[in-house]
Amino acid sequence: MGLVVFMVSGMSVRAQETPAVLAPRTAIVVASKPFGESYLLCEMFAQLLESRGIAVDRKPGLGATEIAFAALRADAIDVYPEYTGTGLLAVLHDSLTDSLAADPRRVYAYVAQRSAEVFGVHWLPPLGFQNTYAIAVTRQTAARLHLHTLTDLAREGRSLSAGFTADFIGRADGLHGLARVYRLEPRTVRPLAPAVKYQALVSGAVDVVDGYSTDGLLARYDLLTLVDDRHFFPPYEAAAVVSPRLARTRPDVIGILGLLSGRLDEALMRALNRRVEVDGESVHDVAALTLRSLGLVASRRTQPVVANDTRATFPEYMWAQRSTITGLTLRHLELVLVALLAAVLVAVPLGLALERSRVIAEPVIRGLGAIQTVPSIALLAFMIPALGVGVVPALVALWLYALFPIVRGTYSGVRDADPDAVEAAEALGMTARQRLLQVRLPLAAPAIMSGIRTAAVITVGTATLAAFIGAGGLGEPIVAGLSLADSRLVLSGALPAAVLALLVDGVLALAERIVAPAHRRRRA
Amino acid sequence: MTATALFETGAPLSFSARAVNVHFRDTIALRDVSIDVPAGSCAALIGESGSGKTTLLRCVNRLVSPRTGDISIGGADVRSFDVAQLRRRVGYVPQHGGLLPHWRVLRNAALVPALLGNADAIEAARRAMSLVGLDPDRYGNRFPHELSGGQRQRVALARALAATPGVLLLDEPFGALDAITRADVQGAFERLRSDLPVTTLLVTHDLAEAARLADQIIVLKEGRVEQRGTFVDLMHAPETAYVEALVSRAISAASSLVPS
Numbered sequence: 132m133g134l135v136v137f138m139v140s141g142m143s144v145r146a147q148e149t150p151a152v153l154a155p156r157t158a159i160v161v162a163s164k165p166f167g168e169s170y171l172l173c174e175m176f177a178q179l180l181e182s183r184g185i186a187v188d189r190k191p192g193l194g195a196t197e198i199a200f201a202a203l204r205a206d207a208i209d210v211y212p213e214y215t216g217t218g219l220l221a222v223l224h225d226s227l228t229d230s231l232a233a234d235p236r237r238v239y240a241y242v243a244q245r246s247a248e249v250f251g252v253h254w255l256p257p258l259g260f261q262n263t264y265a266i267a268v269t270r271q272t273a274a275r276l277h278l279h280t281l282t283d284l285a286r287e288g289r290s291l292s293a294g295f296t297a298d299f300i301g302r303a304d305g306l307h308g309l310a311r312v313y314r315l316e317p318r319t320v321r322p323l324a325p326a327v328k329y330q331a332l333v334s335g336a337v338d339v340v341d342g343y344s345t346d347g348l349l350a351r352y353d354l355l356t357l358v359d360d361r362h363f364f365p366p367y368e369a370a371a372v373v374s375p376r377l378a379r380t381r382p383d384v385i386g387i388l389g390l391l392s393g394r395l396d397e398a399l400m401r402a403l404n405r406r407v408e409v410d411g412e413s414v415h416d417v418a419a420l421t422l423r424s425l426g427l428v429a430s431r432r433t434q435p436v437v438a439n440d441t442r443a444t445f446p447e448y449m450w451a452q453r454s455t456i457t458g459l460t461l462r463h464l465e466l467v468l469v470a471l472l473a474a475v476l477v478a479v480p481l482g483l484a485l486e487r488s489r490v491i492a493e494p495v496i497r498g499l500g501a502i503q504t505v506p507s508i509a510l511l512a513f514m515i516p517a518l519g520v521g522v523v524p525a526l527v528a529l530w531l532y533a534l535f536p537i538v539r540g541t542y543s544g545v546r547d548a549d550p551d552a553v554e555a556a557e558a559l560g561m562t563a564r565q566r567l568l569q570v571r572l573p574l575a576a577p578a579i580m581s582g583i584r585t586a587a588v589i590t591v592g593t594a595t596l597a598a599f600i601g602a603g604g605l606g607e608p609i610v611a612g613l614s615l616a617d618s619r620l621v622l623s624g625a626l627p628a629a630v631l632a633l634l635v636d637g638v639l640a641l642a643e644r645i646v647a648p649a650h651r652r653r654r655a
Numbered sequence: 656m657t658a659t660a661l662f663e664t665g666a667p668l669s670f671s672a673r674a675v676n677v678h679f680r681d682t683i684a685l686r687d688v689s690i691d692v693p694a695g696s697c698a699a700l701i702g703e704s705g706s707g708k709t710t711l712l713r714c715v716n717r718l719v720s721p722r723t724g725d726i727s728i729g730g731a732d733v734r735s736f737d738v739a740q741l742r743r744r745v746g747y748v749p750q751h752g753g754l755l756p757h758w759r760v761l762r763n764a765a766l767v768p769a770l771l772g773n774a775d776a777i778e779a780a781r782r783a784m785s786l787v788g789l790d791p792d793r794y795g796n797r798f799p800h801e802l803s804g805g806q807r808q809r810v811a812l813a814r815a816l817a818a819t820p821g822v823l824l825l826d827e828p829f830g831a832l833d834a835i836t837r838a839d840v841q842g843a844f845e846r847l848r849s850d851l852p853v854t855t856l857l858v859t860h861d862l863a864e865a866a867r868l869a870d871q872i873i874v875l876k877e878g879r880v881e882q883r884g885t886f887v888d889l890m891h892a893p894e895t896a897y898v899e900a901l902v903s904r905a906i907s908a909a910s911s912l913v914p915s
Contacts, residue, residue: 555753558716559814560743560770573757648757650798 158188159377159384162211162520162601164199165192166325166614167408168262168345168369168400172212174418176371176388182428183387190520190601192610195298196221198512198520198599204250206376207519208601210388214262215254216367218242220304223249227365235261235366251375255385256392257368260400262345264299264364266309267354272338280360284339285313293317294328294337304365305341312363324613329354345397347404348616369395394425408615448619449626456608460627463604466522466594467635470529471587478534478586479579482541483567492542499535507532507596515600525594525602532593533586540582544575573648580643587639591632595624605631662744667695667854668729668821670715675724677710677878684710685721686878692871694729695852699865701901702875708858711875712824715856716745728822743770746815746823746853750830752807754799760784760810761795767818776817783813786851788843805836809843816853825857829864841868862886862905874898 159180163173170191177187190208193199200222202208215238219225223245231237235257243254268278276287284291299305300322309315317339323331328340329352342349342356349356371388378385403421406412422428449456485492502510510531514524548571556570572579598606605624612620662668670692677685685707692698700708713719714726717738726733733741746767754763765780773779781791787809799807808828815823829837845868848855859865865872866886874881874889874897882894890906893899 549756551749551751551753552755555747555749555811556755556766558718558742558747558749558753559767560739560741561766562739565770570755649759650756650800 158186159210159381160188160190160208162190162193162199162202162208164195164211165599165610166343167347167414168343168404169212170414170611170614171403171407171418172258172369172371174414175391175422176210176212178415178418178422179391179427180384180387182422185384185387192598192607192614193520193601194508194512194599198508198515200250200252200372201512201515202520202600203372203374204252205516205519206374207515207521208374209377209381209384210371210373212258212369213254213372214367214369215239215242215257216263216304216365218246218254218372219365221302222246226303232365233362235368238366239368239370246372251378253373253375253378253385255371255373255389257370258391259369259393259395260345260397261366261368262343262397262400263359263367264305265342265344265346265349265356266339266359267332267342267349267356268339269332270353270355273355273357278355278357280358281309281313281315281363282360284357285315288314288316289318291317291338292319292321292336293339294321294323294331295341296325296328297322299341308363312361325616329616345400345404347401347406347408350401350405351409369400390427391425394427408617411617445619445622449623452623456605456623456627459603459605459607459624460631462602463591463594463606463628463631466525466529466597466602466604467587467590467631470526470594471533471583471590473526473530474533474537474586475583477530478537478582479541481534482538482579483545485538485542486545489546496535496539496542499538502531503535507593508599511596511600520601522597522602524600525597525604529590529594529597533590536585536589537579537582540578540580540585541575544578544582545571547578548574576646576648577643577651580639580646584636584639584643587635588632591628591635595628662729662821665819666821667852669694670698670822670854670856671727672711672714673725673727675711675714675721675726677707677714677719677721684719684878685714688724688875688878688880690873690880690883692854692856694854696870697848697855697857697868699857699859699869699872700875701859701862701865701872702881703860705877706875707878708875709826710878712826712856712858715822715824716742716747739770743767743818744820744822746818746820748808748811748815748823748825748828750827752799752811754807754810754814756799758798759795760789760797760799760802761791763799764791764795764810764813764817766814767820771818773818779817780813783817784810786816786847787813788846789813803836804832805840808832808840812840812844812847816847816851819851819853821854823853823855825855827858827860830859830861837864844868862889862901863909866905874901 161173161177161180163169173189173191177189180187193202196217199211203211219227219238219242223242225245227238227241239254239257246252246254266281266284272278278284278287295306300320306320321337329348331337332340333352344356373385403417406417407414443451485495510528511524514528518524518527553566553570556566561569594604595606595609597604598610605628608620608624612618612624672688672690675685675688688711690698700711702708710719714721715733717733761777761780764784765776768776768779781795784791784795789806789809794802794806799810802810812828829840832840841864857869871883872886872889873883876897882889882898889898890902893902
C-alpha cells in the first residue's frame, strides 16, 4: 500500500506540478485563538471554504498568539485570524515610529511585508475592522471621578485597583506601555482571567479592566471605554493570516478567503460578538447568518433557528449536549490511556534500570522532575515546531508528564523493598532475575501502582490543556467557555473531567489491591 | 569438582579460611584471618560490631570477596563453584530472618530445595519445620507477619536446613529476640544439632551464647583473630587483655543473674 502511494505521488510529480496533489493533506486546517471573536472569524472562514466545496479541519481555541503563530509558520495549521498590532508587537517584537504607527494602512503594509520575509507567513487584506485594546470602567466610577480619557485615569491612578489579563500585564503594548506613556500606576494590579474580569469589575472588586473595542461583554455590562487620547495603542486591524504552505500551493483557497476582506466593520463585529458572548447564540449559527447576510453564501434555510436555550437548566443543557460531551470524553480518555500506557512501558523498565545503576539514578529522576515543573502550556508550545498541533504533540507532552511519578515509584519501590528479604534471597542462591521477578517486583508493586495512579490523575487533568493545541478532549469546552465567559460551557467540560479523574483513580485503586503482595492483600 | 558432587551426600563438610584479607574501600575488614572448623562441629565468631565477624561469614557464600587468601568447604575453594549453586548448598540465617513477607511459611521454608529443583521440596520443608519445633500443619499456611519473632527465626532456620547444607551460617540469629525467646530458640538449635550434625559458623556478640552452643570460639578484634579455643581455654588462658576483659564481663553478667 505504501508502495502504491509512493508510485502515485511519484507519477503525479512527473506528470504535472499540481500543488494540491503534492500536498500530503487535503483538508484546510482553519484555527483560532481562544476568545469569542477569534472563534467567530474562524467559523466564518471555515463555512466560507466549505460553501465552495473545500474540505476543512477546524482547530479552534489554540493556546494564544505564540502557539497559534508557531503552528502557522510550521504549516501545522493553514489559516487563523490575527491582528496587525499583535503581529507587530507580539510576533515581530518590533515597534514603529509614532507617525507610522498612527496609520493603520502603513502598519498593515509593514507587518505583512516583514511577516512574509521573516516567517513566510502571509497576511490577506484586512477584514475591515479594528479591535484594539480598550480600557474600561463602570459608568458609576467614570461619573464619580470624571473619567473620560486615559489621561484622566492616570490622574486618579493611585486610588484605583486594576484587573488585567495576564497577557495585557506582560505585553509591551499593554500595561508597560501605559505606564510609560500615561504614567498610569494603579494602586494594585491583579491578573484576572477574561472570564472573571467583568464580574470582578461590576462587583467592585477592581475599578478598571482591559478589554477589546469590539468585545460583546463591554456592552453586556454597560461599561465605558476610556479614550486613548495620546494614541498609545497601535492599530489592531483584523486579517486572515495564512501558512507558507497554503500561500505557495492553494491560490484557490486564498481567493475564497479574500472574499471577506473589507466586508466587516466595527459596529457589525460588536453586534456579532454580543450575540455570541452575551446572548449565548452558537458560533456556528452566527457565522452562517453573517455569511448569508453578506451575500457570500447562498441563502438556504437549511436549519431552523434553534431556540435560545439560555433558560434551560444545567441538567437540561448537559442532556442536550450529551453526544458532544460523550465524544469529547472518549477523546479525552483516549489521550489519557495512550499517553499513560506508553509512559508505563517506558517508565517501569527505566525505573528498574536506574535501580541497578544508582549513580545516574538521582540525576535522571531529577531531570524528569524538572520536566514536571515546566508549565503545561509552555511544554505544549515547545512541541509545535517539531510535531505541529493536534493529537501527537499532546500525547508526547502528556507522556513526558506521566514518566516522572512512575519512574520514581518503580525506582524507590524496588530499591526499598524489604532489604532483609532481598539480601536473604541473594544469600540463599536466588539469581538476580529470580530476585527481581519473585521478590523485588512483587514487593515494589504497591509503590509502582501508586506512581501510575498519580500519573493517571495528573494526565486526566493536564489533558484538558491539550485543547490549546487542537487535540480536542474535554479541554475544548473549558477553553471555549472561559473565553466566552460561559460558565455552563466550562462546566460541561470540567465536570466530566473531574468524574473521569475519579473513575480512573478508582479503577487503578482496584488494580493496586490486585497487585498488592499476598500478605498485604490479606490484611486489607 | 562440581557443587553437586561435593554436596550431594548431605554429610557435613569441613570449613577453612587461610590468610584471608578483606578490604572495603578505605578500611581493612579482615587481616590475615585463618580458621579451621572440622566437619560437623560448631564454631562461634565473637567480637564487637566492626570486628569483621559478619564479613568472614559473608566470605563463605561469596557475598564478599577477599582481596587475598582462600576459603574452602570440604577442601574445595569456594571460588570453584557457580555462585548461585554454592549459595544454595550453604545454609544461611540472617539476624532478622529475612523471610519473604509475601510467601507463606511453608513456601519460605521450601525456598532452597525448590531453587535446587528438588521434586520433594515441600516435603523437605515440612521435615525441616518439624526439626526446628514448628508444626508444619499449624504454621505452614501462615504469612511470616502472622508469627512471633521467635517462630520467624525458627522458620528462617528451617529454610536454611531444608536442603541439608554442608555448612550452616548463622549471623546473630538470636540477637533480635528477647531473653526468654532466645533461650527457647537456642534450645531448639541445640537439640537439632544433636540430631543433625551440621558444620556451623555462628556469629554472635554474646560469649555466653558462644559457650553454650559452640565447640570452639574465635575471638575477633579489628579484623584480627585474637584467640581461638574453647570457652575453658579463653577463661583459663586468655592470650590478650581484650579476651580477659571479654571473659570477665561475661562471667559477671552471668553471676548477676544468680538469685542471692
